[in-house]
Amino acid sequence: MGQLYVPTLKETPSDVETKSHEYLLRGGFIRKVAAGVYTYLPLGRRVLLKVENIVREEMDRIGAQEILMPIIQPAELWKRSGRWDDYGPEMMKLKDRHGRDFTLGPTHEEIVTELVKDEVKSYRQLPLVVYQIANKYRDEIRPRFGLLRAREFIMKDAYSFHSSWESLDEVYELFKKAYSKIMERLGVKYTIVEAESGAIGGSVSHEFVIPARIGETNVLYCDRCGYQASDEKAEYRGEYPATDEEEKNLEKVPTPGIRTIEEVSNFLGVPPSKIVKSLLYKGRDGYVMALIRGDLELNEAKLKAYVKDQSLRLATPEEVLEDFGVPIGFIGPIGVDVRKVADHSVRYLKNFVVGGMEEDTHYVNANQPRDFRVDEWCDLRTVVEGDPCPVCGTPLKATKGIELGHIFKLGTKYSEAMGAYFMDEEGRLRPFIMGCYGWGVSRTVAAVVEQFHDEDGMIWPLTIAPYRVVVVVVNVGDEEQRTMGEKIYRALLERGEEVVLDDREVSPGFKFKDADLIGFPVRVNVGKSLKDGFVELKKRYSRDVVKVSVRNGLSEFFEALERIKMEYDPKEMLR
RNA sequence: CGGGGAGUAGCUCAGGUGGCCAGAGCGCCAGAAUCGGGAUCUGGAGGUCGCGGGUUCAAGUCCCGCCUCCCCGACCA
Structure with a gap:
């Protein structure tokens, strides 16, 4: 271990926020180069390679074929798919010496579609499933938590091409199984949730999540029927009963300086549930007004998915003032000529309050369709803990998690945009039906630590531990200990064990602390x-020590080690 | 991008009202003694005080500009 490049740190670097970040840094696994950009040191690299190999084996097992696509991608391809703008600010863009635009690939749908388009012409060649394990670049608004949200990270991305939806369904299920298998080999606790497909596009989608306090995916789940969905996707299917309340006369009232739902509610003495929130969004095709009951939260992901425009964003106060002549806070649906999309919660509301479309005024007793027309009705409500399960109606529970895998049924979005067609049995040209499947390889390293650690450091599962065994020579001044340590070390090496020998001339406590920090599954004290x-x-995770005799050779020792490895399961410490 | 904070030795940080203030602990190097939970002693090396400009007899310290990093919000593997 004296030779191993493992610069462990006794003190916690000041800028760490999570245990995985702290321990990976302190344990000498990674070092930061810039915000969200890391170097992997030998131990980190070993873990990374092990995760990669597990993922690779499970991909190969379902017939996916490994390829490697370039990181540098021409803008032209992205303009053709329409994502140069959609993905926009998140891309690391650059120009070559001729001024041509490029991006460091945040994902590879464009490249792979372009590739297959030129090589695959017939339904006979389908389905085709390819994957790669490669660096990805996303200029995250805010990189955070070390490897968990980096700007350069390693991802396994797979793409499938089909001539029929049935074939896509089959492969999608294969991926679901393969991803579950990966989770099982990692030995972690995980869940599979229904998800929103976001900027990737497409219809059906699942996320593979490991529960963690610092996770950034909110999961809603039902204890009774097993429904699980991310908060971006979770549907609201509760009832909004009609009332027999009579429609009163629309009235414009002065509300000086009263802007927020809460202020309006207090000022007019009306509950938030009788106010309709009007939010102006700006997207590719101009403005969209989203309407939802005042006591509910609008789910932006649902809105984006519904209008099929990922570039949609809340209009700025300046834009609203300029284009509508009203400060935000007073905008409302009456007398405004924009596309109006409303949540179902607005449907049977009677005599509600909306902005007056004039500074310092609101309308009271508004009613639709009498006073304004809603163009489309949909589910825009953010589902929260306690809302009814859309399947069985039981109140939902909420937890947080880290998303490791995400699979999508893309359909023909990219093949149509990129003009990728094949010829079917009847000799007709049809766009490929596609699926895509991501797995965060470098994120997995951090997520596993997030799940398995204690106050002393990391606790690696055997399957991805940088080394499985550390042999600590407690007192290197003791000739006998040193000799035995080396003997055991060599014997283990010969048996193909991944082992390190810690015979550094430092105090025993120092070596124990390092071993715990690094998280070797098994420690041998000589x-x-x-x-x-x-x-x-x-x-690593247990206080129990097993003493074995080495007086008559090492066979007893080997047996004990095998037994320990058989029993070893960091999940034991999760209770 | 908006709001808040920070850049001084490899790491964690002190000094900040201008001048005998270039500092501590840890780490590192040499040596001593020691060896079951980051021990101890002695000696030593190590800093463009983020960068650029300005004010001043004098700037880590005051002023201006810039850069980087971190935290809180909208994105995703």
Whole structure:
């Protein structure tokens, strides 16, 4: 271990926020180069490679074929798919010496579609599934939490091409199984949730999430029927009963300086549930007004998905003032000529309050369709803990998690945009039906630490531990200990074990602390009990020490080690 | 991008009202003694005080500009 490049840190760097970040840094696995950009040191690299290999094996097993696509991608392809603007600010863009635009690939749908388009011409060649494990670049608004949200990261991305939806469904299921298998091999606790497809596009989507306090995916789940969905996707299917309240006369009232729902509610003495929130969004095709009951939260992801425009964003106060002549806070649906999309919660509301479309005024007793027309009705409501499960009606529960895998049924979005067609049985040209499947490889490293650690450091599962065994020579001044340590080390190496020998001339405590921080699953202490012919074996997460005799050779030791490895399961410590 | 904070030794940080203030602990190097939970002692190396400009006899310290990093909000593997 003296030779190993593992610069461990006793003190916590000041800018870490999460345990995985702290321990990976302190344990000498990674070092930061810039915000969201890291170097992997030998231990980090080893873990990364192990995760990669698990993912690779499971991909190969379902017939996906590994390829490698370029990181640098010409803008032209992205303009053709329409995502140069949609993905826009998140892309790391650059120009070559001739001034041509390029991007460091945030994902590879464009490249792969372009590739297959030129090579695959017949339904006979389908389905085709390819994948790669490569660096991805996303200029995140705010990189955070070390490897969990980096700007340069390693992802496995797979793409499938089909001649029929049935074939896509089959492959989609294969990926679902493969991803579950990866989770199982990592030995982590995980859940599969229904998800929104976001900027990738497409219809059906699932996320593979591991629960964690610092997770950024909010998961809603039902104890009773097993429904699980991300908060971006979770549907609201509750009832909005009609009332027999009579429609009163529309009235414009002065509301000086009263802008927020809360202020309006207090000022007019009306509950938030009788106010309709009007939000102006700006997208590719101009303005969209979204309407929802005042006591509910609008789910932007649902709105984007509904209008099929990922570039949609809330209009700025300046834009609203300029284009509508009204400060935000007073905008409303009456007398405004924009596309209006309303949440179902607005449907049977009677005599509600909306903005007056004039500074310092609101309308009271508004009613639709009498006073304004809603163009489309849909579900825009953010589902929260306690809302009814859309499947069985039981109140939902909420938790947070880290998204490791995300699979999508894309359909023909990219193939149509990129003009990628094949010829079917009847000799007709048809666009490929596609699926895409991502797995955050570098994020997995951090997520596993997030799930398995204690106050002393990381606790690696055997499957991805940088080394499985550390042999600690407690007192290197003791000739006998040193000799036995080396003997055991060499014997383990010969048996193909991934092992390191810690014979550094530092105090025993120092070596124990390092071993715990790094999280070797099994520690072998060659210490004072060697006098009586024993060495000790210890699982990282357990206090128990097993003494085995090495007086008559190492066979007893090997047996004990195998037994410990069989039993080893960091999930034991999760309770 | 908006709001808040920070850049001084490899790491964690002190000094900040201008001048005998270039500092501590840890780490590193040499040595001593020691060896079951980051021990101890002695000696030593190590800094463009983020960068650029300005004010001043004198600037980590005051002023201006810039850069980087971190935290809180909208994005995603």
